Amino acid sequence: MSEEFICCSNGNEQILDAQYWNSQYISNTTGWDLGKPSPPLVDFFKTIENKDVRILIPGCGNAYEAKYLVNAGFSNITLIDISTDLVKKLQEKFAENTSVKVVLGDFFELEGTFDLIVEQTFFCALQPFMRSKYVQKMRNLLSENGQLVGLLFNRNFEKQGPPFGGNTTEYMQVFKQNGLNMFEVESCKNSVAPRANSEIFFKAMKINGQFEDQNPCCSLK
Numbered sequence: 001m002s003e004e005f006i007c008c009s010n011g012n013e014q015i016l017d018a019q020y021w022n023s024q025y026i027s028n029t030t031g032w033d034l035g036k037p038s039p040p041l042v043d044f045f046k047t048i049e050n051k052d053v054r055i056l057i058p059g060c061g062n063a064y065e066a067k068y069l070v071n072a073g074f075s076n077i078t079l080i081d082i083s084t085d086l087v088k089k090l091q092e093k094f095a096e097n098t099s100v101k102v103v104l105g106d107f108f109e110l111e112g113t114f115d116l117i118v119e120q121t122f123f124c125a126l127q128p129f130m131r132s133k134y135v136q137k138m139r140n141l142l143s144e145n146g147q148l149v150g151l152l153f154n155r156n157f158e159k160q161g162p163p164f165g166g167n168t169t170e171y172m173q174v175f176k177q178n179g180l181n182m183f184e185v186e187s188c189k190n191s192v193a194p195r196a197n198s199e200i201f202f203k204a205m206k207i208n209g210q211f212e213d214q215n216p217c218c219s220l221k
């Protein structure tokens, strides 16, 4: 990723559809790609005791996190991305791993239930008007005690996105309005250098009636 996280060729007024994202991979304009699993996510994965939790990584890109999870013994990982060329490569990469299912498709059309959904530069790749839909879809995909966990940019970007930035207050609001409680939010201390001091690490789960302010603590363990 570049210093300023200039992620893609100019997305100004573009429709960020399958063709757009595929062309980013074909032209190798993948400034978001860390080339390794994101350190805050690795630290989080180390805290999960149950290796059979059903994990989803939407907008997975090169899925370095999935490789990490496989090596750490996790048994049920689903990846989805909308880019044909990328997914073809992922299907080859994980061909021998029965613990990884690679899906080519639109996250918003995915069906299933997951205990853990991992957010890593997928939210910021979507136009802000999609944010309510993103949260609603996450809510539908999460199991009853499932968690959406990951990283969000806590900053704005000068150029038109992607990436599209924002701040914690607005994220908490859109999550709450659409049925997810961000029960843990903290400034990220171990971001990769280009993203230092600009990311939050969060955990969210379904708001269930009176338990809106629940802190489920250990439900993935």
Ligand SMILES: C[S@@+](CC[C@H](N)C(=O)[O-])C[C@H]1O[C@@H](n2cnc3c(N)ncnc32)[C@H](O)[C@@H]1O
Pocket: 007, 016, 021, 022, 032, 033, 034, 058, 059, 060, 061, 062, 063, 080, 081, 082, 083, 086, 105, 106, 107, 108, 120, 121, 122, 125
């Ligand atoms: C900024 S990239 C991040 C990739 C990866 N998460 C990472 O951090 O390296 C956004 C990814 O989301 C994928 N994507 C965008 N819209 C999508 C959608 N509606 N459904 C599934 N994947 C999508 C793109 O193809 C791209 O791989």
